[in-house]
Amino acid sequence: MKAEPQFAFLDEGSKKEIRRATLKAVAIPGYQVPFASREMPMARGWGTGGLQLTCSLVGKDDVLKVIDQGADESVNAVSIKKLIRATTGIPVTERTEEASLIQSRHRIPEVPLTKDQILVLQVPMPEPLRKYEKKESVTKRLHAESEYSGAWLMLFEQIMKYGRTTTGADHPVLVNGRYVMAPSPIPRFDNPKMDHSEALILLGAGREKKIYAVPPYTEIRSLAFEDHPFEGEDFSGKSCRFCGATGVFLDELYIQETGMTEHQCNDTSHCADRLGRQEEKEVQHATI
Amino acid sequence: MGYVAVKGGTDAIEASIDRLKYERLKGGEQVEVSAILSSMRLLIDQVMSEASLYSPELAALAIKQAEGSMEEAVFLLRAHRSTLPRLYYSETVEPERMGVERRISASFKDIPGGQLLGATHDYTHRLIDFSLLEESEKKRKQWLDQYEEELSALEKATGDGTYPKVVEYLREEGLFETFEPDNTEPDDVTKNVFQFPASRSERLQILTRGQTGAITALGYASLRGYGQVHPTVGEVRMGQLPITVPAHGGDGEDDSYYIGSVRATEVESFVPMPTKGPDGKQELRFEIGYGICYGQNETKAIAMSILDQCLEHPESDAPSHDEEFVLLHVDTVESTGFISHLKMPHYVTFQSKLDSVRNTRKGGDGHES
Numbered sequence: 001m002k003a004e005p006q007f008a009f010l011d012e013g014s015k016k017e018i019r020r021a022t023l024k025a026v027a028i029p030g031y032q033v034p035f036a037s038r039e040m041p042m043a044r045g046w047g048t049g050g051l052q053l054t055c056s057l058v059g060k061d062d063v064l065k066v067i068d069q070g071a072d073e074s075v076n077a078v079s080i081k082k083l084i085r086a087t088t089g090i091p092v093t094e095r096t097e098e099a100s101l102i103q104s105r106h107r108i109p110e111v112p113l114t115k116d117q118i119l120v121l122q123v124p125m126p127e128p129l130r131k132y133e134k135k136e137s138v139t140k141r142l143h144a145e146s147e148y149s150g151a152w153l154m155l156f157e158q159i160m161k162y163g164r165t166t167t168g169a170d171h172p173v174l175v176n177g178r179y180v181m182a183p184s185p186i187p188r189f190d191n192p193k194m195d196h197s198e199a200l201i202l203l204g205a206g207r208e209k210k211i212y213a214v215p216p217y218t219e220i221r222s223l224a225f226e227d228h229p230f231e232g233e234d235f236s237g238k239s240c241r242f243c244g245a246t247g248v249f250l251d252e253l254y255i256q257e258t259g260m261t262e263h264q265c266n267d268t269s270h271c272a273d274r275l276g277r278q279e280e281k282e283v284q285h286a287t288i
Numbered sequence: 289m290g291y292v293a294v295k296g297g298t299d300a301i302e303a304s305i306d307r308l309k310y311e312r313l314k315g316g317e318q319v320e321v322s323a324i325l326s327s328m329r330l331l332i333d334q335v336m337s338e339a340s341l342y343s344p345e346l347a348a349l350a351i352k353q354a355e356g357s358m359e360e361a362v363f364l365l366r367a368h369r370s371t372l373p374r375l376y377y378s379e380t381v382e383p384e385r386m387g388v389e390r391r392i393s394a395s396f397k398d399i400p401g402g403q404l405l406g407a408t409h410d411y412t413h414r415l416i417d418f419s420l421l422e423e424s425e426k427k428r429k430q431w432l433d434q435y436e437e438e439l440s441a442l443e444k445a446t447g448d449g450t451y452p453k454v455v456e457y458l459r460e461e462g463l464f465e466t467f468e469p470d471n472t473e474p475d476d477v478t479k480n481v482f483q484f485p486a487s488r489s490e491r492l493q494i495l496t497r498g499q500t501g502a503i504t505a506l507g508y509a510s511l512r513g514y515g516q517v518h519p520t521v522g523e524v525r526m527g528q529l530p531i532t533v534p535a536h537g538g539d540g541e542d543d544s545y546y547i548g549s550v551r552a553t554e555v556e557s558f559v560p561m562p563t564k565g566p567d568g569k570q571e572l573r574f575e576i577g578y579g580i581c582y583g584q585n586e587t588k589a590i591a592m593s594i595l596d597q598c599l600e601h602p603e604s605d606a607p608s609h610d611e612e613f614v615l616l617h618v619d620t621v622e623s624t625g626f627i628s629h630l631k632m633p634h635y636v637t638f639q640s641k642l643d644s645v646r647n648t649r650k651g652g653d654g655h656e657s
Contacts, residue, residue, distance in 0.1 A: 034481040039366035044625025073297035137484040162648040168641035187640040
C-alpha cells in the first residue's frame, strides 16, 4: 500500500505528457494547449497549473524561486517550495538572479529575467474572452478565427462608460500579432515586461487544464486604442518606505499609528536586495 | 510595525500545521484505519467514488488523516493517484456478470430473478438509535453469530448471484430502440483533456467521479423542473463487478487475468421520449439514462442517470442539458479548490483594481466625459 516517493511528485508518464503540451505551447505562442491536468497535493486554484509545469521541468541542477503576489515568504509560495524541496531536494532561493526556474503568482519580478531562466506563471482564468462568452466551444472558435471584436468592444464600452479602460490585473495582450491572451492576473504594470522577454514564460492553468507560452523575444502588445493608450498602475511620486525604490510596483499600507497611507515594494526580494546593498555601502563607507 | 507580509510566513505555516495535528489528536482517542474499514463502509464508498481510485484501505487512511472531511479525503486520494504509474486498462466489464448484493426495479414488480433488497437504509425509520451508545462487544458478537448461522443456511439455496438485466426484458418487447454495440475505445479524461462537444464516454467518466452533492443537486434540478427528464428507475443494482486485465504476450482473446472485484452501483433509468414512427406518426419510445459509480451510492448513480439522459438532449435550454455547465462544475477537487483559493492573498490584483476604481472616480481622463 505504501508507495515509493516520486522525483518531483508526478509519475514520469505524466511529466512527459505535460512537457509535450508545453512544447506545443512554445511552438504556437499565446495558444492555449489543453492538457490532462493532474490532481496535485495542493488545491485547484492554488497554483496547480504552475506547479505541474514546475514539476515537469525541474531537474537536479535547478535552483527554484517561488513568489506569491510578489512575496517569497507568502503562505502559498512557502508551501510550493516545501513540496518541490521535499520531492526533489533541489535548492531554493529568494534572489531572482540565482534562480533557473521561477514560479510566480501574479507578478513578474522587478529584476529583468535572462535567457537562462524560465518564468512559470500560475493562471486562474486562462480564457481572455470568457468575460463575454461563457462557452468554451465558442471561445475556441473565436480564437481560431481571430475574431476578437468582443475583446475590443469590452475595452470600448469601458471607455464609453467611465472615460477610460477599467481593467485591473489580467489586461489582455496580443501575442505575436495572432492570439489574444490572458497574461494571468499580473498587474498592468507588468504587461510590458512580457514584451520581447529574454526568458521563456510559461503559463499553466491546472483547474482549466490549459498550458500556454510566451517564447523568448516574442512581441506582446497590451490591447489599447490609439487615442486611449495602454496605461499601467500609476505610482508616480511614490516610493518604497524601506528602500526608497521608485518605478516599481508598490503595495499600499494604511499605518494605524499615524493614520497615513504609505507604500512599500511589492517584490520583497528586490527590496531586501536593495536594502542589503545600501547596508553594504554604509558599512564600506564607515570603514574608510 | 514590522514587515509583516514578508517575513515569518514559514513559521506561521508550521505553527498552523502543528495546530491541525493537535486538533486531530487532542481528544485522546483515535479511530484506527481498521475500525474505519469495518464500520464506515458507505463513507469509504463515497470517498473512493469521488476520488476515482478504488482502494478501501487508502480511503480509510485518507479519512483518518482528513479527520473525516469528505472533501479533504477525496483530495488526498486524487493527489496520490497522480503519483501512480498507469499500467493497464481493464477489459470491458459486463454488469450482467455482477455478483448482485442488492437489486430492485421501480418499473416492474415481477422482474425475472426477483427483487433483492439487500442492505439499505431505505426502509429504516431515521430515528436516532440511542442503544448504540451502549452497544457492547458481547451483544454484537451474539447477534452476529446468530445472523451468520441463519445466513449460511439460506445461501445454500441461492444461485451464483448473477441476475438478468431488467432492460433486456423490455428490449424484447421492442420498447427500446436496438443499437449496435459501440466498441469505440473510450476516451480517458484523466489522460487526455476532453473537448466540447464531449464524447459519451467522457461525459460518463466526469459524472461518475463527480461530487455526490453536485451530481445530486443538478439531477434534482432537472427532475424538479429545470430540464425535461422524469425517469422511472428501471433497475438499481449493487454488487461486485469482476475486473480482468489482458495478459501480456498472450495471443488469444481468452488470455486475461482476474485482478479482483470492485463494488459498484449501476442504474438504468427509463425515460419516455417522443419519436417519429415508421409512418411519420408521433409515438413514444423509451430511452435509457445510465448511471454507475464505485461503492454503494444509489442517490448519486440515479442522479447520474438523469444527467446522462439530459446531456443526450442538448436541444433543451435547461442548464442541466448544457454539457459545459454540468461537466465543468461537478468535480469536487476543482470546485472546492477554486472556492478555497479565494482565501489566498489578492494584494496585487486588488491593488490593480483599486487603481482602476480610483481613476474612474476621478472622472476618467477627460476625452469623453
